[in-house]
Amino acid sequence: MIYSLLVLSDPTRGSMARNAAAFAHTLLARGHELHRVFFLDKGVxxxxxxxxxxxxxxxxxxxxxxLAQDHGVDLVLCVTSALRQGMLDEREAARFERGGATIHPAFTISGLGQLIDASAASDRLITFGG
Amino acid sequence: MSDDETRSLLLVFRHSPYGEGLARAGVDLALACGAFEHPVSLLFAGAGVLQLCPRQDGNSLGLKDIGKQLASLPLYDIESVYFDAEAGTRYGVSPQDSPVPAEPLDAQALQRLLREHRQIISL
Structure with missing residues (x-):
């Protein structure tokens, strides 16, 4: 089965974001496919x-x-949520003249279209937090 | 089920408009669905019905006005908009005042709505 995940939870508060990562590893271990993890709001x-x-x-x-390095999973941070919270890759940091990237290179920054695409491409879209 | 229905997405808005960021993220997602012509229905439930309050002034908080954004939904051909009638009563939100036309649903109709969508994002 093809899954995608939507993560809304702040990883520094509670365990929901950790649960999402554990769920992702478990579904891969059971032979399912993980199309994308999309991070929105505090999830970024x-x-x-x-x-x-x-x-x-x-x-x-x-x-x-x-997940990204060992399993090639697409990890996408919502651009609007990311910029507002100072979560920048090299390109955004240069574009807005900030000191440097603040996100890990395993993640990419993109728009809500990536979440809509994940919804269309997946049998299951599971939300964590909210 | 038609192809549109099998691909269909229901967004459930459960948060008040300005208390936290999720209401804003939800409206952005709805508008993005409209822009990508991805079929979507909206349900305002619980404190989410407060997003339908008339005469909002998000700008006075230094924020984008959620009511104004909701009012633009029909321009994106998003017309399947519903709210939990019981929550509407509890929060004193009536449909005729709403920035976007929304249909009240009783408990039974809510269950049907949730069942008939392939995917649900609750935020």
Whole structure:
């Protein structure tokens, strides 16, 4: 079955965004396809490259990066939500004359069309948070 | 089920217009669906019915006015707009005042609406 995920939750609050990453890994392990993960509103903070977590907590970033690097999953941050929250790739940082990228390169920044495409291309679209 | 129905998407708006960002994100998503000509229906439920309040002034908060954005939905051919009648009563929102024409649904009609869509995004 083809899945896509929509993540709305702030990764620094509660466990919902972590649940989304765990769900993504589990569905791949069970042989399903993951078309895309789209991050909207506070969910775009999942792409933050520089979050530092205490030693007795795992960084939620690692699970996302592994999805992209080990499984080729498309991780897309909504551009409107991302820019507002200072989540920039190299291109946006240059365009708005900010110091540098603030998102991990495993993520890309794009528009809501990518969520609509994910909805059309997937059997299941699962929302986390909201 | 026609092809349109099998591809159809229902957006459920559950948040008040200016308390947090999700109402705005939802309206942006609805407008994007319209721009991409992707069939979409909208349901305002719970505190989401407050987005249908008349005479909103989001600009006074330094924010985009959600009511004005909702009023533009018919320009994008988005006309399947519904709200939970019970929530409308609870929050004192009546359909004739709404910035966008919206049809009230009772509990049974709500269930039917949720069932007949292939995908639901609740935000």
């Amino acid at each position: 903070l999942c792409g933050a490259a520089c979050g530092i977590y205490p030693q007795d907590e795992s960084s939620p970033l690692d699970a996302w990066v592994s």
